[in-house]
Amino acid sequence: MPIQEINGTRIWQKRSNQERIVSAILWLITLSIIAWCWSIISAQTEWSFVKDAPKQGADLINRMFPPKWSYLDGKLLKAVWDTMTIATLGTVLGLLLATPVAFFAARNTTPHPVFRYIALFIIVATRSIHSLVWALLLVFALGPGVFAGVIAIGVRSIGFIAKLLYEAIEEINPKQSEAITATGASAAQVLTYGVIPQIMPTFAGLSVFRWDINIRESTVIGLVGAGGIGQALIDSINAFKWSQASIIFIIIFILVLISEWVSAKARNAII
Amino acid sequence: MAQTNNMLEIKNLEKRYKTGDLALSNVTISVPKGEVIALIGPSGAGKSTLIRCVNRLIDPTAGQIILNGEDITKLGGRSLRKARRKMGMIFQEYALVERLSVMENVLSGRLGYVGFWASLMRRYPQSDIDEAFRLLSRVGIDHFADKRADALSGGQRQRVGIARALIQGPDIMLVDEPTASLDPKTARQIMRLIIELAKENNVAAIINIHDVALAKMFVSRIIGLQLGEIVFDGTPDELDEDMLTTIYGEEDWEETIQKVEDEDEEES
Numbered sequence: 262m263p264i265q266e267i268n269g270t271r272i273w274q275k276r277s278n279q280e281r282i283v284s285a286i287l288w289l290i291t292l293s294i295i296a297w298c299w300s301i302i303s304a305q306t307e308w309s310f311v312k313d314a315p316k317q318g319a320d321l322i323n324r325m326f327p328p329k330w331s332y333l334d335g336k337l338l339k340a341v342w343d344t345m346t347i348a349t350l351g352t353v354l355g356l357l358l359a360t361p362v363a364f365f366a367a368r369n370t371t372p373h374p375v376f377r378y379i380a381l382f383i384i385v386a387t388r389s390i391h392s393l394v395w396a397l398l399l400v401f402a403l404g405p406g407v408f409a410g411v412i413a414i415g416v417r418s419i420g421f422i423a424k425l426l427y428e429a430i431e432e433i434n435p436k437q438s439e440a441i442t443a444t445g446a447s448a449a450q451v452l453t454y455g456v457i458p459q460i461m462p463t464f465a466g467l468s469v470f471r472w473d474i475n476i477r478e479s480t481v482i483g484l485v486g487a488g489g490i491g492q493a494l495i496d497s498i499n500a501f502k503w504s505q506a507s508i509i510f511i512i513i514f515i516l517v518l519i520s521e522w523v524s525a526k527a528r529n530a531i532i
Numbered sequence: 533m534a535q536t537n538n539m540l541e542i543k544n545l546e547k548r549y550k551t552g553d554l555a556l557s558n559v560t561i562s563v564p565k566g567e568v569i570a571l572i573g574p575s576g577a578g579k580s581t582l583i584r585c586v587n588r589l590i591d592p593t594a595g596q597i598i599l600n601g602e603d604i605t606k607l608g609g610r611s612l613r614k615a616r617r618k619m620g621m622i623f624q625e626y627a628l629v630e631r632l633s634v635m636e637n638v639l640s641g642r643l644g645y646v647g648f649w650a651s652l653m654r655r656y657p658q659s660d661i662d663e664a665f666r667l668l669s670r671v672g673i674d675h676f677a678d679k680r681a682d683a684l685s686g687g688q689r690q691r692v693g694i695a696r697a698l699i700q701g702p703d704i705m706l707v708d709e710p711t712a713s714l715d716p717k718t719a720r721q722i723m724r725l726i727i728e729l730a731k732e733n734n735v736a737a738i739i740n741i742h743d744v745a746l747a748k749m750f751v752s753r754i755i756g757l758q759l760g761e762i763v764f765d766g767t768p769d770e771l772d773e774d775m776l777t778t779i780y781g782e783e784d785w786e787e788t789i790q791k792v793e794d795e796d797e798e799e800s
Contacts, residue, residue: 434630436623436625436627437627437628437629437630439589439623439627440621440623440627440628440629440640440693440696441629441640441643442589442616443587443589443616443619443620443621443706444616444617444620444621444640444641444642444643444644444696444700445613445614445615445616445617445643445644445645445700446613446640446643446644446651447613447643447648449648450643450648450651453648453651453652454629454632454636454640454643454651455629458629458630458631458632459629459630459631461631462631
């Protein structure tokens with residue numbers, strides 16, 4: 262009871278004494294679990310390796326410098342171009358596949374609850390598998406290269422886009438679509454006039470946001486052979502050519518910077 | 533089905549919601565061609581439900597709605613959409629598609645007449661576009677045709693809403709609290725505009741309205757709804773203090789009636 266009356270004065274406290282004891286016990290349990298976990302991790306760690314880490318790290322950075330600028334040739338720029346292509350086409354593919362899924366998943370536009378559950382399953386399934394795993398599977402199925410990368414990025418994007426889009430569809434102002442229905446419009450016309458204009462800002466924002474994420478994801482999927490700059494990175498690391506790897510890190514950094522800048526600009530323009 | 537001269541016949545209409553609440557019970561109204569009716573009553577009396585039953589945005593549970601001799605409670609799919617074309621609706625919060633232009637909003641009133649692809653590509657017949665421009669200039673906002681709907685003020689938006697309803701070429705306008713979101717002056721202008729346009733185009737109208745004084749000012753027939761039943765159907769003069777008490781409950785109604793008489797003098 263947060264409000265108590267003692268000697269005619271009404272005392273207010275956020276928690277009662279009983280609640281305070283429960284809260285203290287819960288804190289104690291939480292802290293004990295963390296300590297216990299830490300002891301297990303500690304027992305499994307080779308501490309001599311960790312002690313050596315600063316020296317190893319310094320050595321690695323040493324080998325990266327100076328970056329081998331001659332490595333930055335037409336072939337590497339082609340890989341950068343491939344990475345951009347994978348991200349962009351993958352995003353377009355993701356949008357094309359995710360849009361119908363979103364309309365099936367939204368309660369107010371789904372044709373039937375069965376479609377809704379199928380759509381929700383697609384959303385969860387595509388989201389729960391990382392694009393690196395998708396790429397790994399697709400390189401097996403389709404062979405190495407940019408095509409596998411585009412599909413991997415596209416499929417991975419479905420869940421993200423469809424989930425946020427269907428939430429936007431469920432949050433539209435129903436009055437606007439009601440007014441369109443009242444004119445005698447068909448269901449398809451209600452969708453194109455009453456619903457889609459309302460979700461356009463979300464759709465545009467999502468596209469740019471996902472493209473920004475996909476630029477970053479597409480730099481790594483080359484690690485498993487799905488094309489782009491990640492391929493060059495894994496080749497350099499496998500050959501212990503750290504001065505080449507440093508060039509690639511610089512390029513990835515610049516790519517991410519550019520995509521951040523573009524998506525920030527685009528989002529401002531939409532709002 | 534008895535053939536009558538009335539454009540719209542609502543017969544023994546009943547609406548019971550799934551929760552068991554009876555929103556409308558035994559509502560019977562005859563609307564001759566071109567007659568404008570104000571529908572008054574407290575919040576929750578079923579005014580909104582009634583006009584939404586007429587164009588089947590809500591399905592009534594019993595009774596008939598006969599529009600030009602056709603019982604529309606039996607219709608579905610394409611034939612229902614065809615019936616809806618003859619009923620223009622005007623909303624309290626305007627219900628314009630905010631991100632579309634004024635012109636697109638007005639033209640959306642023709643959606644029942646144009647095919648899907650034509651409407652998607654915004655390829656409306658020139659006759660529709662001519663009519664849209666005529667209506668926009670009639671309601672006084674033709675210079676806003678290319679503006680986005682959300683850039684307009686409340687009164688301007690409601691003018692777009694009126695144009696959208698009229699471009700359908702309706703036999704009746706279903707008007708749901710057209711002035712409740714507007715300031716008193718704009719409210720009067722909008723009410724006057726709706727009444728004028730109904731007369732010009734010989735279109736009937738059912739206007740849900742909270743403001744009794746405004747209703748008495750503008751229409752010649754008032755229907756009072758209370759707890760889903762019609763308790764009054766008559767002229768503004770017949771709507772006296774006792775009647776208002778029956779509809780809304782005990783309150784000092786002197787001012788409401790007085791005000792209308794003052795304003796009538798001003799008007800004339």
